[in-house]
Amino acid sequence: MSESQPLLRDASVEEGSSISLADEVKPEQNYFSDVPNFFWIELSLLLNVFLAGFDGTITASTYATIGSEFKAFSSASWITSSYLITSTAFQPLYGSISDSVGRRMCIVFALLTFGIGCYGCSISKSMGFLIASRAFTGIGGGGLISLSTITNSDIIYPSKRGLFQAVQNLLLGTGAVCGATFGGFLTNCLGWRWCFGLQILPTALSLFVAIRSIPNQITFPHAEGPIYKKIDFKGSACLVVGLTCSLLVLCFGGNELQWTDWRIWVLVIVTVASTVIFFEQESHTEAIPIIPVNDYKSGFVVINIIFNFCVGLASYSYLFTLPLLFQINLGDSVAQVGFRLSIPAVATPLGGFAAGYLITKSRNYSRITILGTTLMAVGNGLSLLISEKLPKAAINLFLFPANFGQGLAFPSSLFLFVYYFDATKQASSTSTVYLMRNIGGVWGVTYISIVIKTVLKQNLPAHLAMLHRLSKEEIDRILAAILESVDILGSVDSDVKEVLVQDYTFALRITQAVSTACCVIALFCAIMSRKGRSYNC
Structure with missing residues (x-):
């Protein structure tokens, strides 16, 4: 196979079709793909997805310990933020650049950067070096998921693509659960450096398999001239x-x-x-565009870009609001919060598997997207009702729909957008979807902090003053403490605690209402995109 040939044989794309590669190219003896070394390619790609999920949550349970060790707790949040910033910023580049230089070269670069960054984290002697290493890791981490999705779109028959996306979603979720769960365990048993060091070996394994097995396919063999002229x-x-x-x-x-x-x-x-x-x-540009804006002027494309931003914002906001709600309103311990969060953690991959099955059977991406977004809206709305007055069984039941809907909506909406374009545009369109979801996710996490701080600063001093026994200095101290940590709830008098819980819960309800509204907007976009485009599904 020539490195300038596509991984799957070319096929024409009919106008209005949701399929970029015709099923009739499938030989009878192959079920998923006609690409050599298919098993080893999938081993590398799916391992990359697991690593991305694992690394994305590993710092959630370790950053406090790391901050204390370096005596820089105020900077500890940047261990996560630095990775998030670089991974989001560099992620969209992988689509267009892999069209220029080939998938394998970009996957190798992403894995090398990711592995070197993990090694740098494991040997860090200062908080500054650790933050810089996490930022460097994010440059590679930003390509692990998107390149896996893009490469699978190249090599897997469209009729089977949903099944592999479901497996990819499962491994991403499993990696995230393992990172959040075992991060604290590894820190307690071996030290926090092993949380990063243990990722080096599977990264090296994936790198070896990628070099040996993944053909360096280039989507644009017709783009003549030096490679550097193709890169924007x-x-x-x-x-x-x-x-x-x-x-x-x-x-x-x-x-x-x-x-x-x-x-x-x-x-x-x-x-x-x-x-x-x-x-x-x-x-x-005369180079291969990172985001082909000239192709993104139709109403269908604009609506789907808004959709992906909204679902990204809603999903992250929902997930990061729940732990605070459980601790503040329900009085849960950290262990109890972890148990409750296992329900949405399981619901997401279940939804992904359901999406894979439905896509394989019907390939009606629009209906699956609408169903998933509806469940997200219902689940976010139900979260507004969660309080200590509800039975435990009802609370647990309310936690299921939003993430199950997310599992349905994310893969189906990805294919809905990607298969709108022909094969030469699918890498950049995949990157666009992930970019908009990531930006929405950053906004979702950030606005929670903004809303909480704004509401508490505006309401809490006046409400505490109504107790008529606290001085201004005491009120300022309580406000500063609750903005730093919810642990203060266990050390204040009952009447003060009641005020804190009331105002904090009100702030959380605002964030929940916003995420619910985003789901409703996304649902409207999903319905409109169905009307705006006809698919042969």
Whole structure:
């Protein structure tokens, strides 16, 4: 097989078809793909997905210990934020660049960067070096999931694609659960450095298999000339700078810096300028565009971009609000919170498997997306009813629909968007979907903190003053403590605790209402996209 040939044989794409590669190319003796070394390719790709899920949550249970060891607890949140910023900023580049240089080269680069970053984390001697290593890890981590999805789209028959996406979702969820669960265990037994060091061996294994087994397919064999002319360097730089600055605004604004701080405004100006230059560049570049904006002008595309942003925001907001609600309103311990969260953790891969089955049987992506988004809206709405007054069984039942719906909606909406385009655009369109979900996710996590801080600062001092026994200094101390940690609830008098719980719960209800509204907007977009495009499913 030539490295300039596609992994699957070319097939024409009919207008209105949701299938980019015709099923009639499938030889009778092969069930999933006609690509050599299919098993080993899948081993590498699925291992990459598991690593991405594992690494994405491993710091949730370790950053407090790491911050205490380095005596830099105030900077500990950047262990997670630095990875999130770089992975989100670099993720969309992998689609277009892999079209230029081939899938294998990009997968090898992502794994090398990821592995070197993990090694750097494991030997860090300072918080600054650890944060820098996490940022470096994110450059590679941003490509692990998207490249796996893109490569599977290249090599697997469309009729079987949903099944493998379901398996990919399962491994991503399993990796995330393992990272959150075993991170604390590894920290207690072996030390936090092993949380990063243990990822090096499976990364090396995946790298070896990728080099040996994955053909370096190039989607654009007709693009003649040197490779460097195919890569949109200016667009890449503008996109990375714009996304990084926008994420820094969300991370710093209202936290380390006031929204009126001049440094925030500088970041905003750089974000806007970089974004404008990026879109101008993508409209006229002679290289392979990172995001083909000239193809993204139809109503169908715009609606689906809004959809993916909304579901990304809603899913992250929902997941990060629940632990606080359980601790504040229900009075759960950390162990009890973990047990309750196991329900949505299981519901997501179950929804993914259901989506895979339904896609394989019907390939009606629109209906599956609408069903999943409806369940997300219902689940987010039900979370508004969770309180200590509800029976335990009802609370557990309410936790299932949103994540099961997410498992249905995410893969089906991905295919709905990707198969709108022909095969030469599917890598960049896949990156676009993940980019919009990631940006929505960052917004979802960030606005929770903004809403909580804003509501508590506005309401709590006045409500505590109504107790008529607390001085202004005591009120300020309580406010500062509750903004830092909910642990203060166990050390204050019952009347003060009641006020804290009431105001904190009110702030959480606002975030839940916003995530529910985003699900409703996403549902509207899903319905509109069905009307706007006809699919042969």
